Amino acid sequence: MKLRVTSYSGAATGLGRLLMLGTFAWLSGPAFGQMKLIENGLGQSFSQLPFVSPTNFSDSLIEQARQTGAVRDFCQQVKVQYQRYKWLENPCGNVKWRADLHTRLGRPLIYAEFGTVSTETTLLLGGVHADELTPINLAFRFARYLDEHPGIAGAQAHVIIAPLVSPDGFLRQHPTRTNANGIDLNRNFFTADWYDKAQKIWQQNRRRVLAHFPGYFPNTEIETLFQIELIDRYRPDKILSIHAPLGFLDYDGPGSGVLRPLTSTEAKAKRLVKAISESSQNYKVVDYTFYPGSLGNYAGNERHIPTVTLELQTTDPRKCEAYWQQFEPGISQTIRYPFVRTPALDLPNEIDNATPFSTQYPQKIGKKTI
Ligand SMILES: [Zn+2]
Incomplete structure (x- = not known):
């Protein structure tokens, strides 16, 4: 069996690079030709790449998604699913x-762009865990809101919204936390600690709850690569990801978990x-530890x-x-919040006397996971 590796162009350039990092790095030379056993760095070997093979990431995959008809049909599917929850609006609206x-499963990974490109950029994500229904509704609604009120983003903000990162998880009889490959998309990013910890934590702490499965490799999922692609392409100054139901x-x-003055x-x-908390009826803020691959x-x-x-x-x-009603003001504030990343971020001489923010919040809460 031969791995088919197609060339990437335009928007797919980043994906090609990610695949090189996330997957091909673990293939030895002969594996390309003969497809022998593949090591994943955890002492586990596979006769083929688990779940996703690079053949999935072909030009035809990209072309199919670009057909307007595909997006229109997809929006119709989402609308039908909406009706099951008595959500009577048209989720996609007139958003481009x-x-x-x-x-x-052939569903397009949709996103939309609003506002002015040269201003600071916010990436808003919904439906990463598709059994969390309310964030999907909120993210679609915010996209329609920006579309219908161009002045909200206007000249001051640049916003990218991907309201349904896991469409295969959503368009099911019973929506699931995982995607069609059974992977938790908030555990599949290739973080530095992934090979050391992702599976260990899944096996030990999560007691092998399948809904939290990080995958056998990082960056295997197209939905993970989609988010990385948006980050690479638009270089957001801040990201808001909506989940539920932790409240x-x-x-x-920057500044998270930092014990010195910020x-x-x-x-x-x-x-x-x-700022988001204050504009959302003083919503509870926690400083929560992050997971490998999140x-x-x-x-x-x-x-x-x-x-x-936002949980x-x-x-x-x-x-x-x-x-x-509760969170629209906070989300609108987020996109206008004046924060632009600067190269000076890590310079030690930039430390001033700002109050350490983390002391105001508990470091951990319970065993729940985002
Ligand atoms: Zn979640």
Whole structure:
């Protein structure tokens, strides 16, 4: 069996690079030709790449997703699923959705862009865990809101919204936390600690709960690569990822878990979560540890992009209107929050007398996981 590796162009360039890092790095030379056993760095060998093979990432995959008809059909599928929860709106509205990639089950990974490119950029993600229904509704609604009110993003903000990162998990009889390959997309990012810890933590702490399975390799999932691609392409100054039902705001990024006085940049980044809290009826804020392979770890901890996880209180589809009322102001504030990352972020002489933010919040809460 031969691995087919197609050339990548345009938007797919980043993906090609990621594949090289995330998967091919673990293939030895002969494996390309003969497909012998492949080691994953954890003492486990496979006769073929588990779940996802590089053949999935072909040009045809990208072309199919770009067909407007594919997005239109997909929006119709989401609308039908919406009706099961008595959500009567049209989720996609008139937003100009784009899709460069599609999932294993052929669904386009849609996203939309709003505002002005040269301003600071916010990436908003929903539906990473597709059994968490309320964030999906909220993210789609915010996209329609920006589309219908162009002045909200306007000249001051640049916003990228991917409202349904795991469409295969959502468009099921019973939506699931994992994608079609049974992978928890918030554990599959290639973080530095992935090979050391992802499977160990899954086996020990999570007692092998399948819904939290990180995969046998990192970066195997197209939905993971989709998020990385958006981060690489748009270089967001901050990220807001919406989940449920833990009921708090969690921050990862500059200043998170720092025990020394924060730099002014760190303090400013960290104040973002406080600002969202204040405009959301003083929503609870926690400083929560991140997991191997999570977005908070990948983007916030490793790449210093302020990353806020908004955990809504429930996944109850009847609560969507209430959550919109509660969190629209905070999300709108997020996209306008004046934080632009600077190269000086890590310079030690930038430390000033800002109050360490983390002392105000508990370091851990319970055993729940984002
Ligand atoms: Zn979640």
